[in-house]
Amino acid sequence: MSFIGLNLTNNLSLYAVPVAWVAAMAPHFYAISVYNAERAPGTAEWDNRDPRGNIGKVKEAKLSPNAQGKFIRAEAAQENAFQNLPLFAAAVLAGNFARLSPSVLNTTSALYLFFRVAYTIVYINNTSPFLANFRSVTFLAGVATWMSLFIRAGNKLL
Template sequence: MSGLFDTTSNYSFYAIPAAWVIAIAPHQYAILANKSNKPFDNRNPRAYVKSLEDNQGVDSATKEMISRAEAAQMNNFENLGLFASAIVAGNLAGLSSQTMNLLSGGYLASRVVYNFVYINNNTQASANVRSAVYVAGIGMIFTMFIKAGNALKGRAANLL
């Protein structure tokens, strides 16, 4: 199994642009889901969900799905800064490549699952799963910060 994944090289910085791609993916999905004669208007992208309210060419289930996809996108971008700063903190602290790869990869996987569950959410149970996946991803970010803080304890004065 060790030959399957290279744990000696640190790929965590590559996870930041990957997280951006995962963040924008629900928005692209929402645009493609609108098959009506009133497509996405890039002149005012933040009004997209509101513009669907009066659009008779889109059924209510699709409107709800588009709304959830847009909300997933926003949540992804709201978390991106925290994730990127955790990557920097972990690398600055000298956390092992294995640790950084595991935590950054786990975070990316959690965001993919989060997007899927959020977009397809139709029940309270799936909403609870979405929340659990969210907390798991945030837990990976916090773990990076805590491990970085522990690694830098006593060394922080030397960084300045």
């Protein structure tokens, strides 16, 4: 089977790890764009020499409550993504070590990426209890994908 020139019977799961890293970085770049676009006149632009120090300057920048919330949530989404990335990468490696089928590895990896992107979008735009709960659902669905790889790999290696 092929899709856009890719043979889907090939194992593409390892490519999902760098894609997940890029997806993890994206909220940080979004946060910087919010900061620079919304900061008060006369306040400093984002200084890449001290990225962690900049986070403390958000209040000084006098961002609107909406922009400040998006900035803080985008940074939190980035941190969460990087906390989950090693577990996803380890699960992909375990699945490959156990020689799970390419379709299982590809589908599960794609689902993880889908849920991480959905989680990030919902997290950044979260302003209601419903969206907060939906964020948790997308988070847990993403966790379930990499956990399923560990379980399938373990079952195959028994």
